[in-house]
Each structure stands twice: as structure tokens, then as C-alpha cells.
Amino acid sequence: MKVAVVGAGVIGVTTAVMIKRTFPHLSVTIFGEVFTPNTTGDGSAGLWGPYILGDTPSEDVLRWAGGTHRWLEELWRSGLAPEAGICLVPVYRVTSDSKGYPKPIWSSLVYGCHELSPELLKKINIEQKSNYSGGWHFLTYTVEPTLLLPWLLKEFKTRGGIVIKRKIKSFEEFKMEGYDIIINCSGLGARILAQDTEVHPIRGQVCRVDASWQFEVHLSDDDNGNYIIPNMNSVVLGGTHQAGDYNLQVSQEDSNFILKGCYRMSPALQKSRILKEWVGLRPGRMQVCLKLEILRSKNGENYLVIHNYGHGGSGVTLSWGCAQDVVKILKKKIFAKSKL
Ligand SMILES: Cc1cc2nc3c(=O)[nH]c(=O)nc-3n(C[C@H](O)[C@H](O)[C@H](O)COP(=O)(O)OP(=O)(O)OC[C@H]3O[C@@H](n4cnc5c(N)ncnc54)[C@H](O)[C@@H]3O)c2cc1C
Numbered sequence: 291m292k293v294a295v296v297g298a299g300v301i302g303v304t305t306a307v308m309i310k311r312t313f314p315h316l317s318v319t320i321f322g323e324v325f326t327p328n329t330t331g332d333g334s335a336g337l338w339g340p341y342i343l344g345d346t347p348s349e350d351v352l353r354w355a356g357g358t359h360r361w362l363e364e365l366w367r368s369g370l371a372p373e374a375g376i377c378l379v380p381v382y383r384v385t386s387d388s389k390g391y392p393k394p395i396w397s398s399l400v401y402g403c404h405e406l407s408p409e410l411l412k413k414i415n416i417e418q419k420s421n422y423s424g425g426w427h428f429l430t431y432t433v434e435p436t437l438l439l440p441w442l443l444k445e446f447k448t449r450g451g452i453v454i455k456r457k458i459k460s461f462e463e464f465k466m467e468g469y470d471i472i473i474n475c476s477g478l479g480a481r482i483l484a485q486d487t488e489v490h491p492i493r494g495q496v497c498r499v500d501a502s503w504q505f506e507v508h509l510s511d512d513d514n515g516n517y518i519i520p521n522m523n524s525v526v527l528g529g530t531h532q533a534g535d536y537n538l539q540v541s542q543e544d545s546n547f548i549l550k551g552c553y554r555m556s557p558a559l560q561k562s563r564i565l566k567e568w569v570g571l572r573p574g575r576m577q578v579c580l581k582l583e584i585l586r587s588k589n590g591e592n593y594l595v596i597h598n599y600g601h602g603g604s605g606v607t608l609s610w611g612c613a614q615d616v617v618k619i620l621k622k623k624i625f626a627k628s629k630l
Contacts, residue, residue, distance in 0.1 A: 298322025
């Protein structure tokens with residue numbers, strides 16, 4: 291049985307590895323137009339944390355984000371952190387919302403999540419010249435995608451997975467080439483490939499700096515909030531989220547906003563060296579699309595497509611948990627294939 295995975299981003303590669311691990315006998319091929327280090331995830335901040343997910347149901351977010359958190363924990367504990375780019379980091383997540391910051395639904399997935407005391411909040415507000423009304427502190431993981439993706443691709447190939455650089459114009463191509471199942475992990479590309487006009491770009495600009503002393507994550511959940519996210523070899527300063535904007539050029543206005551905001555939050559960053567500025571397009575959607583679709587080819591045959599796209603600002607966070615759900619669907623359908 292032959293499986294084609296469209297997409298070599300963090301969603302496609304985690305899904306392909308999970309399939310190959312679960313069904314070693316299946317022939318699995320990743321088709322991607324763009325590979326690491328040029329995918330959206332490569333430039334992302336790699337922080338575990340549900341963010342910009344539209345109205346994706348909470349139970350799905352919890353299952354997918356929880357699956358990924360447990361996987362990152364497993365990798366970190368087993369000593370694979372340096373190769374896979376995983377760090378355990380303390381996080382301050384705050385808001386200026388007048389209603390304060392209710393307990394996050396994912397609080398039990400991270401370690402030691404507790405609300406910031408009024409005293410600590412006051413101290414942060416003085417230090418950061420801010421006006422936060424509430425926030426939470428906890429430990430979680432960052433995973434540097436420029437390390438994670440090559441590591442996963444190596445794991446995939448070691449298990450016999452095949453990798454092909456190719457732009458796919460239509461799912462029909464696979465039917466003609468004898469593939470039995472297609473897994474659509476094309477991110478923003480699903481807008482054209484799956485003709486899903488709900489998928490749209492949410493532009494994000496970030497700046498990577500060299501600041502080896504910065505270990506803590508500071509993230510403001512305000513609409514115009516900034517964030518500081520240390521990765522293994524650099525620190526990500528952010529960020530923007532501009533829905534419907536396809537502009538991949540670095541904007542000076544956004545750079546000023548990012549640097550000014552992050553320098554205010556942590557003045558020592560003014561001493562850091564700017565390594566890179568980068569823009570990526572998050573695959574936005576009202577809800578993550580993870581479902582099975584049965585399509586009919588031109589010659590009247592049915593074929594299976596499992597969609598897994600539209601992860602907005604949380605592709606890294608949801609990746610492994612979503613891959614687990616794809617495998618659950620495959621398990622059911624492989625054994626029930628005769629019903630197609
Ligand atoms: C500034 C910024 C910061 C971020 N920070 C975080 C963070 O801290 N934590 C987090 O969890 N998420 C973060 N994200 C979000 C995360 O990067 C995305 O959700 C994630 O990268 C989406 O992964 P993907 O694999 O679906 O898409 P992509 O990485 O865009 O990959 C899509 C793949 O599909 C391929 N493809 C598409 N169409 C076709 C086709 N027709 N034929 C062949 N191949 C095709 C592409 O070539 C590519 O290989 C951030 C994003 C940005 C922009």
C-alpha cells in the first residue's frame with residue numbers, strides 16, 4: 291500500500307514519521323515544493339503554546355497540544371534535546387485585558403502553571419513599563435524547527451521513507467501514480483490544492499538576536515503584544531499577526547515595533563546582535579482541518595484524502611498530536627478499506 295504525504299513542513303514531516311513508525315510496511319513518500327530550512331516552521335519561534343487557532347474546539351486543541359507536549363517531554367528526557375533542538379524554558383504569559391487572564395485551558399499540560407501574584411505583576415509592570423492586568427508562569431518546551439525538521443527527516447529516511455521535491459497540481463496525480471492514500475499537509479497551499487478558500491495567510495515578522503543570557507520566555511497575549519522566545523542558538527523577538535497579508539518582505543515599521551517593544555520588556559536586549567529578520571505566512575483558518583475526505587477520480591474511482599492543515603500560529607504545538615489523529619483515522623480506514 292502506498293501513501294503520499296503532501297507537505298514537507300512541520301505538519302507533513304511529523305505526520306510522515308508517525309505513519310512510518312506505526313505502519314513500517316507501508317510505502318510512505320513526502321512530496322514538498324519547499325523543504326527545511328525554508329518552510330514556515332523553520333522561521334517560527336518554536337514555542338509550545340496554543341495561539342491563533344480561530345475557534346478550533348477546545349477538546350481538539352487539548353488533545354493535539356497535549357500529545358505534542360508529551361512527545362517533546364519524551365525526546366527531552368531521553369537525551370535527544372541537542373539533536374532535535376528542544377529546550378525546557380520558563381514562561382511568563384501576560385495580558386493587559388481589563389478582564390484579567392482566566393486560567394488557560396491548557397494549564398494542566400505544562401509544568402507548574404500558577405497565576406502571577408499581584409506583587410509580581412506590579413514588579414513586572416514597573417520593570418517592563420507596562421500595564422498588565424494578569425498573567426501566568428509555567429515551564430514548557432521550545433523546539434527549534436531548523437534542528438527538529440532535519441532530525442525528523444533523517445528519522446523518516448532511516449525507516450525507509452521516501453522524499454521527493456515536487457509541486458503537486460492536483461490530488462489526481464497520485465491516483466494515476468498508484469497511491470492508495472493521500473495525506474494533505476500543504477499548509478497555506480491547501481487554499482489552491484484543496485480549493486479551500488477558508489485558508490488564508492496570517493503574516494508574521496520576527497527578528498532573531500544573539501542574546502545567550504536570555505533564558506526566559508516573555509509573551510504578551512495583547513493584540514499588539516510583543517514576545518521574547520529563546521531558542522537553542524538564538525532568541526526570537528516578535529511579532530506581528532497580519533491576517534490576509536501575503537507580503538514576505540521585512541517591513542521597517544514592523545521591525546521598529548518589534549525591537550522597541552522587546553527592548554522595553556528586556557532593556558538588556560539592546561546589547562544583543564541582530565542575526566536575522568524574517569517573515570512567514572501562518573496557515574490561518576477558522577478551525578484546523580483534520581478529517582477524512584473520500585474523493586472521486588476522473589475515471590470514477592474513490593480515493594482517500596486525510597486533510598491535516600490550517601494550524602495558524604500553533605503548527606509546532608499541535609504537530610505530533612495531529613499526527614496521532616491521522617494515524618487513528620488510517621488505522622480505521624486501512625482495516626475498513628473494503629468498504630470504500
Ligand atoms: C513568525 C511566526 C512565528 C511562529 N511561532 C510559532 C511558535 O512559536 N509555535 C508554534 O507552534 N507555531 C508557530 N508558528 C506557526 C507555525 O510556523 C505554523 O503553524 C506551521 O509552520 C505550519 O506548518 P505546515 O507544515 O502546515 O506549513 P508549512 O511549514 O508552510 O509547510 C507547508 C508545506 O507544504 C508544501 N506545499 C504546499 N502546497 C504544495 C503543493 N501544491 N505541492 C507540493 N508541496 C506543497 C510546502 O512546500 C511546504 O513543504 C509561527 C509562525 C510564524 C510565521
